[in-house]
Amino acid sequence: MEGYISFLFFLVSSLLLGFILVIFALVWVFHYSDGLGWDGGNPEFNWHPVLIITGFIFIEGIAIIVYRLPWTWKCSKVLMKCIHAGLHLTATVLVVVALVAVFDYHNAKDIPNMYSLHSWVGLTVVILFVLQLVVSIFVYLLPITPISVRAALMPIHVYSGLLLFGGVIATSLMGITEKLIFSLKNPSYSSLPPHGVFVNTLGLLIAVFGGLIIWITTRPGWKRPPEHSNKNQSPFGVTPDGTNDGTATENSNTEKSDMELNSDAARKRNLKLDEAGQRSTM
Incomplete structure (x- = not known):
C-alpha cells in the first residue's frame, strides 16, 4: 500500500471519531433530553438521532472503507462482499427503526409528517439507499450477473454510494439544526446555551467524519489491488459469475x-x- 502510515492515521482517526459520535449522541439524549424509551414521547423520538448516527453514519462509514483495509486483501473477495453487504444491512435495519420512531412520535403528538426539507431529503436518501442495496446484492453478491456487467456498473456503484453517504451527512446536519430550533426555547438557541453548543459540536464532528471516510475511499493508492480481487474467489476454481475457471x-x-x-x-x-x-x- 502506498502511504501506509498516512492510511493508518486516517483510519484510526475515523474509527475514534465514529465512536465519539455515538457517545456524543448518547450524551445528547440522556444528559440534555429525556433518555430513550418507546412511549410516543421525547424518549421515543430520541431513538431517531441515536440510530441514525450509529447506523447511517458510523456503521455505513465503516462499510464504505472496509475494502481499503490492507489486512483483508488476502481474504476471499466473496467474504469481503458478504461483510460489506452485512454492514449495509445492519445500517438499514437501524435506519428503519429510526424512521418508525420519528413517525410514531409525530403521530402521537399530532405533528405533521414530511413537511420539512430535512424529511424530504432524508426519506429520499433512505429510499435510494435501499434500492442500491437490493440492486447491489443481485449484481455483485449473487453469482448471476456477468463480470462485464459488474465492471461496467462498478463506477456508478461507487459514485452513488459516496453521493448517498454525503446526503446522509447533509440530512443529519439539517435535522440537528431543526431539532435545536424547535426544542431550545428558554434559553433560546440563539443565546448559545450549553445544549446548543454541545449539539453544534456534534454536527461539526459528523461533517469531519464524513470527510475522513470520503478521503480514505477516494485515494487511488489505498484501493484494493486488482490481483487480489480476482484470486481466492471460491474453491474449486469457480469464478464470481458461477462458471468454472x-x-x-x-x-x-x-x-x-x-x-x-x-x-x-x-x-x-x-x-x-x-x-x-x-x-x-x-
Missing part, C-alpha cells in the same frame, strides 16, 4: 504437454546417440 486446468495441461514433449525429445536424442555409438564400434 479453467485457468488452473489449462496451466496443468500445458505443463503436462511440455513434459511429454521434453520426454519424447530426450528419448529421440538417446536413440540417436545409441545408433551413433553402435556405428562407431562396428
Whole structure:
C-alpha cells in the first residue's frame, strides 16, 4: 500500500471519531433530553438521532472503507462482499427503526409528517439507499450477473454510494439544526446555551467524519489491488459469475504437454546417440 502510515492515521482517526459520535449522541439524549424509551414521547423520538448516527453514519462509514483495509486483501473477495453487504444491512435495519420512531412520535403528538426539507431529503436518501442495496446484492453478491456487467456498473456503484453517504451527512446536519430550533426555547438557541453548543459540536464532528471516510475511499493508492480481487474467489476454481475457471486446468495441461514433449525429445536424442555409438564400434 502506498502511504501506509498516512492510511493508518486516517483510519484510526475515523474509527475514534465514529465512536465519539455515538457517545456524543448518547450524551445528547440522556444528559440534555429525556433518555430513550418507546412511549410516543421525547424518549421515543430520541431513538431517531441515536440510530441514525450509529447506523447511517458510523456503521455505513465503516462499510464504505472496509475494502481499503490492507489486512483483508488476502481474504476471499466473496467474504469481503458478504461483510460489506452485512454492514449495509445492519445500517438499514437501524435506519428503519429510526424512521418508525420519528413517525410514531409525530403521530402521537399530532405533528405533521414530511413537511420539512430535512424529511424530504432524508426519506429520499433512505429510499435510494435501499434500492442500491437490493440492486447491489443481485449484481455483485449473487453469482448471476456477468463480470462485464459488474465492471461496467462498478463506477456508478461507487459514485452513488459516496453521493448517498454525503446526503446522509447533509440530512443529519439539517435535522440537528431543526431539532435545536424547535426544542431550545428558554434559553433560546440563539443565546448559545450549553445544549446548543454541545449539539453544534456534534454536527461539526459528523461533517469531519464524513470527510475522513470520503478521503480514505477516494485515494487511488489505498484501493484494493486488482490481483487480489480476482484470486481466492471460491474453491474449486469457480469464478464470481458461477462458471468454472479453467485457468488452473489449462496451466496443468500445458505443463503436462511440455513434459511429454521434453520426454519424447530426450528419448529421440538417446536413440540417436545409441545408433551413433553402435556405428562407431562396428
